[in-house]
Amino acid sequence: MRGWLMTSVALATMGSAAMAAPAPTAWQNRALTADQRADLLVQAMTEDEKITVVTGLFGSQFALPAYRRAEARPQSAGYVPGIPRLGFTPQWQSDAGSGVATQGAAPPALERTALPSGILTASTWDPAAATAAGAVVGAEARASGFNEQLAGGVDLDRDPGNGRNFEYGGEDPWLAGTMVGAFIKGIQSNAIITTIKHYAMNDQETGRNFVDVKVDQAAARTSDLLAFQIAIEQGNPWSVMCSYNLVNGQHACQNDWLLNKVLKGDWGYQGFVMSDWGAQHDTVADALGGLDQETGVGLGKTDYHVWLEKLKAAIADGRVPKAVLDDKVRRIARALIASGAVDSPVAPGPIDFAAHALASQHAAEAGIVLLKNQGDILPLAGRAKTIAVFGGHADVGVLSGGGSAQVYSPGGTAVPDPDAAQGFPHPIVYYKSSPVDGLKAGLPDAAIHYSDGADRAAAAAAAKKADVAIVFVTQWTAESRDFPLTLPDDQDSLVAAVAAANPNTIVVLETGAAVTMPWAGKVKGIVEAWYPGTNGGQAIARVLTGAVNPSGHLPISFPQKPEDYPRAKPAGLGLPEGQGFPVTLTEGASVGYKWLGKNNTAPLFAFGHGLSYTSFAKTGLTANVAGQDLRVSFRIRNTGRVAGAEVGQIYVAPVPGGWEGPKRLGGYGKAMLAAGAEQTVTLTIDPRLLATWDEGRHGWHVTAGQYRVTLASSAVDAGSSVTVTLPERWLPAGRGAALASR
Numbered sequence: 239m240r241g242w243l244m245t246s247v248a249l250a251t252m253g254s255a256a257m258a259a260p261a262p263t264a265w266q267n268r269a270l271t272a273d274q275r276a277d278l279l280v281q282a283m284t285e286d287e288k289i290t291v292v293t294g295l296f297g298s299q300f301a302l303p304a305y306r307r308a309e310a311r312p313q314s315a316g317y318v319p320g321i322p323r324l325g326f327t328p329q330w331q332s333d334a335g336s337g338v339a340t341q342g343a344a345p346p347a348l349e350r351t352a353l354p355s356g357i358l359t360a361s362t363w364d365p366a367a368a369t370a371a372g373a374v375v376g377a378e379a380r381a382s383g384f385n386e387q388l389a390g391g392v393d394l395d396r397d398p399g400n401g402r403n404f405e406y407g408g409e410d411p412w413l414a415g416t417m418v419g420a421f422i423k424g425i426q427s428n429a430i431i432t433t434i435k436h437y438a439m440n441d442q443e444t445g446r447n448f449v450d451v452k453v454d455q456a457a458a459r460t461s462d463l464l465a466f467q468i469a470i471e472q473g474n475p476w477s478v479m480c481s482y483n484l485v486n487g488q489h490a491c492q493n494d495w496l497l498n499k500v501l502k503g504d505w506g507y508q509g510f511v512m513s514d515w516g517a518q519h520d521t522v523a524d525a526l527g528g529l530d531q532e533t534g535v536g537l538g539k540t541d542y543h544v545w546l547e548k549l550k551a552a553i554a555d556g557r558v559p560k561a562v563l564d565d566k567v568r569r570i571a572r573a574l575i576a577s578g579a580v581d582s583p584v585a586p587g588p589i590d591f592a593a594h595a596l597a598s599q600h601a602a603e604a605g606i607v608l609l610k611n612q613g614d615i616l617p618l619a620g621r622a623k624t625i626a627v628f629g630g631h632a633d634v635g636v637l638s639g640g641g642s643a644q645v646y647s648p649g650g651t652a653v654p655d656p657d658a659a660q661g662f663p664h665p666i667v668y669y670k671s672s673p674v675d676g677l678k679a680g681l682p683d684a685a686i687h688y689s690d691g692a693d694r695a696a697a698a699a700a701a702k703k704a705d706v707a708i709v710f711v712t713q714w715t716a717e718s719r720d721f722p723l724t725l726p727d728d729q730d731s732l733v734a735a736v737a738a739a740n741p742n743t744i745v746v747l748e749t750g751a752a753v754t755m756p757w758a759g760k761v762k763g764i765v766e767a768w769y770p771g772t773n774g775g776q777a778i779a780r781v782l783t784g785a786v787n788p789s790g791h792l793p794i795s796f797p798q799k800p801e802d803y804p805r806a807k808p809a810g811l812g813l814p815e816g817q818g819f820p821v822t823l824t825e826g827a828s829v830g831y832k833w834l835g836k837n838n839t840a841p842l843f844a845f846g847h848g849l850s851y852t853s854f855a856k857t858g859l860t861a862n863v864a865g866q867d868l869r870v871s872f873r874i875r876n877t878g879r880v881a882g883a884e885v886g887q888i889y890v891a892p893v894p895g896g897w898e899g900p901k902r903l904g905g906y907g908k909a910m911l912a913a914g915a916e917q918t919v920t921l922t923i924d925p926r927l928l929a930t931w932d933e934g935r936h937g938w939h940v941t942a943g944q945y946r947v948t949l950a951s952s953a954v955d956a957g958s959s960v961t962v963t964l965p966e967r968w969l970p971a972g973r974g975a976a977l978a979s980r
């Protein structure tokens with residue numbers, strides 16, 4: 239088919255001329271499809287030009303001298319030279335999910351707007367909010383001269399201590415997939431490419447280059463891979479980044495099952511696969527295993543790469559067929575053409591930082607989670623006269639996550655990092671957005687005093703004299719490491735001292751994911767603000783004062799203790815760097831609330847939990863079969879006195895059980911409601927969420943029978959339920975066409 243298409247296209251392009259090769263720039267004809275243009279481009283390229291396009295260099299000026307290129311953007315992640323002879327664009331690659339990051343942080347760092355962390359965006363349970371946040375990230379990437387944003391992290395929060403959970407979309411495949419898919423759509427609305435990552439099973443950072451993740455294939459398809467599949471379907475990322483780890487004995491970037499069988503075969507993925515930086519390992523195995531672009535060549539002290547100067551020989555001696563290289567180039571070309579990046583070339587341009595900071599603030603306000611509000615201690619407006627604030631550098635800023643995703647918000651860090659000299663993933667960066675300043679602005683009549691809380695006795699004394707005490711606690715998490723769930727620097731003792739002195743104590747957390755809270759029963763208010771971005775201090779303050787009614791819901795469970803999870807500590811902890819080790823995911827697809835529910839273990843705070851300053855009634859649940867689909871409908875009414883947004887969560891389960899956990903999130907809908915207003919939400923449940931994976935028939939199987947549909951406010955909320963009888967249904971591994979009977 240493709241050969242015919244290419245020939246006919248060549249003829250169409252040249253008219254009735256003899257069968258000469260099309261003009262080198264024939265591919266630029268915008269009347270042709272991206273596929274046709276990509277075919278023409280591949281046809282016009284020399285082998286050297288093809289190898290140029292599949293080889294990504296480390297973009298930063300710290301690259302090994304042989305690989306530095308003046309055309310790369312300063313301190314950027316990656317650069318792939320273009321083909322000037324053919325007018326084909328270079329690829330300028332930047333991290334990541336919170337905005338345009340700076341590699342290596344050597345001054346002056348590129349100052350850009352930091353959107354809230356991925357886990358905060360997921361906490362909005364609002365795809366429109368995710369798309370809006372992504373649109374800002376993509377706009378600043380384009381205005382910074384990048385046409386590839388290495389963003390859209392969707393690895394599941396399988397291990398609560400994973401140092402990169404802050405970058406991702408939580409523990410549930412449907413929530414993570416839909417939210418990250420929406421985020422990707424926002425970024426790509428700027429006619430640039432994203433690269434969804436890290437594919438796949440990269441759920442811990444300890445030994446990330448050497449860990450061999452052993453996972454049942456069906457379990458992978460109904461957990462981590464399902465999150466990728468949903469995000470790819472909904473966001474259409476033009477690239478996928480394969481991860482550092484091995485999966486079932488094979489490196490992810492040469493993993494025939496992951497890349498060729500599942501991604502490109504079953505799912506029909508048309509984009510290209512780039513390696514994580516240095517995740518390439520072998521010239522031929524990577525080329526045949528499904529990798530399309532090696533990246534980060536020149537990063538680090540050793541000169542590793544697998545294709546530059548090496549692929550040529552492998553093609554010459556037939557170990558890598560020419561058609562395999564052509565397919566890689568075609569995928570890259572198609573992505574850059576179809577995304578609009580070719581026809582709308584990126585170029586450094588102006589950025590409206592004020593508008594973007596406000597957009598980041600609104601994004602944060604929608605994802606901050608009110609976990610506890612005993613006695614309506616919150617909101618503060620009109621109540622507290624004296625407020626004692628402690629800890630978390632709340633007088634000057636808010637925390638951000640570390641590693642390649644590190645964005646340097648305008649104005650520099652609010653708190654110098656004493657360990658910055660340690661290098662990656664340092665420095666720890668606080669954005670200059672003070673919650674205390676925000677509180678003073680929002681509560682002009684209150685007397686607000688801040689102290690760092692280092693002296694616990696003095697903090698207790700100050701707390702005792704105040705109407706309300708607020709303790710900010712922080713946990714920095716970062717790429718390349720995993721972290722204990724206990725708050726660092728003994729912050730628990732600060733909370734305990736303040737709570738003992740003042741019963742009206744509120745705790746605000748700035749963490750990357752779940753932490754333990756031994757003091758949870760001793761305080762009246764708990765707010766999870768995650769890493770809230772450039773204007774995070776204002777966002778936190780507006781939630782605390784009540785200027786904003788919180789509407790975030792947890793995308794992860796907060797366990798009572800680490801032992802409640804399959805692994806209390808990450809596998810491989812303490813092993814020497816470079817030593818490979820296995821981690822067998824005995825829990826399979828039973829991740830987060832599914833694991834806790836299966837083991838009847840109560841969480842500290844449940845997946846889906848989140849409170850509001852108003853109240854809601856969720857009623858009128860109906861579930862029925864429409865055609866072959868399960869259609870669910872319910873009403874949400876604001877029964878309180880202030881406007882607010884509520885998330886109706888639909889959980890599904892086979893009445894006789896048999897899944898990886900007692901229930902699955904089947905769908906959700908968020909409604910913003912004025913006091914007294916009501917809205918009906920109607921959802922169609924994705925059939926894969928009602929199915930199990932059948933390896934034998936290589937498809938999804940919905941067993942005929944009774945299913946319970948529950949409308950709830952979290953994974954542990956009984957809510958209201960109905961049962962519905964579903965017919966048997968088979969679906970193909972990819973998108974919804976009927977499974978051919980075998």
Ligand code: GLC
Nearest residue numbers: 315333334388435514515642
């Ligand atoms: C890093 C990260 C990846 C990032 C890349 C480029 O090691 O794993 O998320 O996009 O390298 O910085």
